[in-house]
Amino acid sequence: MWWRICPFNASGRQLSLSSVSGDTCLHLKCVFNFSNSAMERSLEQRYAIKFCMRLGKNATETFQMLQEAFKDDCISRSQSGKWHKAFKEGREEVADEPRSERPTTARTEENVDRVREVLRTDRRLSVQQIADTLHMPTFAVHGIVTEDLQMQLLDLIKNEPDFLNSVVTGDESWMFEYDSESKRQSCEWHTKSSPRPNKARMSKSRIKMMIIVFFNIRGILHCEFVPQGQTVSSAFYLSILLRRLKRRIASVRADIKYTVKLHHDNATSHTAFIITNFLARSNTPVIPHPPYSPDLAPCDFFLFPRLKREMKGKHWETVENIQHHVTTFLRGIPVEEFQGAFQAWHTRLRKCIDAEGMYFEKY
Numbered sequence: 001m002w003w004r005i006c007p008f009n010a011s012g013r014q015l016s017l018s019s020v021s022g023d024t025c026l027h028l029k030c031v032f033n034f035s036n037s038a039m040e041r042s043l044e045q046r047y048a049i050k051f052c053m054r055l056g057k058n059a060t061e062t063f064q065m066l067q068e069a070f071k072d073d074c075i076s077r078s079q080s081g082k083w084h085k086a087f088k089e090g091r092e093e094v095a096d097e098p099r100s101e102r103p104t105t106a107r108t109e110e111n112v113d114r115v116r117e118v119l120r121t122d123r124r125l126s127v128q129q130i131a132d133t134l135h136m137p138t139f140a141v142h143g144i145v146t147e148d149l150q151m152q153l154l155d156l157i158k159n160e161p162d163f164l165n166s167v168v169t170g171d172e173s174w175m176f177e178y179d180s181e182s183k184r185q186s187c188e189w190h191t192k193s194s195p196r197p198n199k200a201r202m203s204k205s206r207i208k209m210m211i212i213v214f215f216n217i218r219g220i221l222h223c224e225f226v227p228q229g230q231t232v233s234s235a236f237y238l239s240i241l242l243r244r245l246k247r248r249i250a251s252v253r254a255d256i257k258y259t260v261k262l263h264h265d266n267a268t269s270h271t272a273f274i275i276t277n278f279l280a281r282s283n284t285p286v287i288p289h290p291p292y293s294p295d296l297a298p299c300d301f302f303l304f305p306r307l308k309r310e311m312k313g314k315h316w317e318t319v320e321n322i323q324h325h326v327t328t329f330l331r332g333i334p335v336e337e338f339q340g341a342f343q344a345w346h347t348r349l350r351k352c353i354d355a356e357g358m359y360f361e362k363y
Contacts, residue, residue: 041073046094049080050087059084089234090274106140115144126285128276164342166256167287168221168249169263170214171299172232175322177207179312209322213303213330214245216256217342220330222248225323234272242278263287265297296348302341306333 045066052062063080074080083094114134118125127145131138210226222245226232250257262284264270279286294300310329316322 041070042075043094045070045075045080046083049083050094053084053087086273089272090277106137107143111136111140112144115141119145126280128280164346165217166259167261167263167342168214168216168245169287169298170212170222170245171265171297171304172210172212172226173299173304173308175209175211175307175311175326177317177319177322178315179308207319207322209319211326213299214248215298215303215338216253217339218253219333219335219338221245221253223327223330228319232267232269234269234274237269237272238274238278242275246282246284261285261287263289263297265289265294265300266291290352296345296352298341298345301348302337302344306337 048066048069049062052065057065059081062084063074063077066080067074111134115130115136118130118133125133127142128138130136130145131141134141209228210232212222212224212226212232213220214222224240224244226236230236246257249260253260262279263286266289269275276286290296307326307329311322311325316325
């Protein structure tokens with residue numbers, strides 16, 4: 001209630017309730033009425049943004065219509081763009097997410113015990129699922145799990161020897177019709193008296209295809225080429241890939257279809273609301289990936305370099321040839337190499353933790 005709040009005078013000193021004048025109370029009441037009115041106008045504009053998005057208007061057109069309708073009360077361009085993107089990715093609610101009123105007291109011994117008990121019943125629960133179950137802030141649950149309970153990925157691997165057997169990792173990358181050889185690939189043996197070889201400057205071909213691959217410790221699970229002109233948006237990633245991947249896992253890896261854990265990097269299309277919402281509803285845990293850490297992603301340190309070494313220095317001429325060669329090569333990688341990659345992943349994670357954030361060159 002507005003009269004319970006102690007205002008401040010011009011010098012910044014807090015006034016007691018007994019010293020608050022009628023004018024001051026009237027001013028406070030006006031301020032709070034103005035705040036409520038501003039919130040109502042903000043919600044009204046969010047409904048308008050959602051309506052425009054449903055009509056197929058892009059973010060720029062939507063903001064222009066808001067400016068025309070609300071004049072000086074229009075929200076900022078960045079806020080308009082943020083809500084337009086959220087609604088486009090599948091959000092339905094126009095109100096802000098509920099916030100914890102006392103975040104500093106969320107990580108109590110009682111809450112640590114509650115999180116521990118929930119994890120004992122099901123270790124595959126995500127942080128968001130635990131937070132929803134216990135009605136706690138997500139950041140508080142994350143802190144309890146990773147710091148108080150110290151249940152990092154390595155601990156899970158140590159406590160559950162078969163943990164990595166149910167992890168599926170994937171990513172996307174470009175495949176070029178021609179990609180010049182690396183310096184190591186183009187090295188030649190010469191005597192000291194041999195003239196220095198001349199090398200022409202080569203560039204990547206404009207003909208290219210994007211491939212998306214998912215695999216686990218036993219080999220390739222799903223490989224798909226993105227159609228020409230199609231971008232890997234969150235909607236494409238969801239409707240084409242994750243659902244097909246789930247069916248593929250049920251078909252060829254039936255023993256892990258109920259325990260599968262997904263690992264991918266932090267690309268926008270991977271972390272969009274509709275993706276996280278789908279994974280939460282399908283009870284699919286996501287293995288956390290540190291940002292800007294390609295050395296900790298099996299696709300980046302194992303699969304794609306292995307594939308591109310095979311592709312470099314050769315002209316494949318057509319998109320069909322690229323697809324055929326890539327598919328054949330991926331199917332020919334022995335299971336032992338995938339097992340070695342997952343063991344290397346474990347080793348890299350261990351070294352990063354042992355280094356405590358310090359820089360090192362070799363794994």
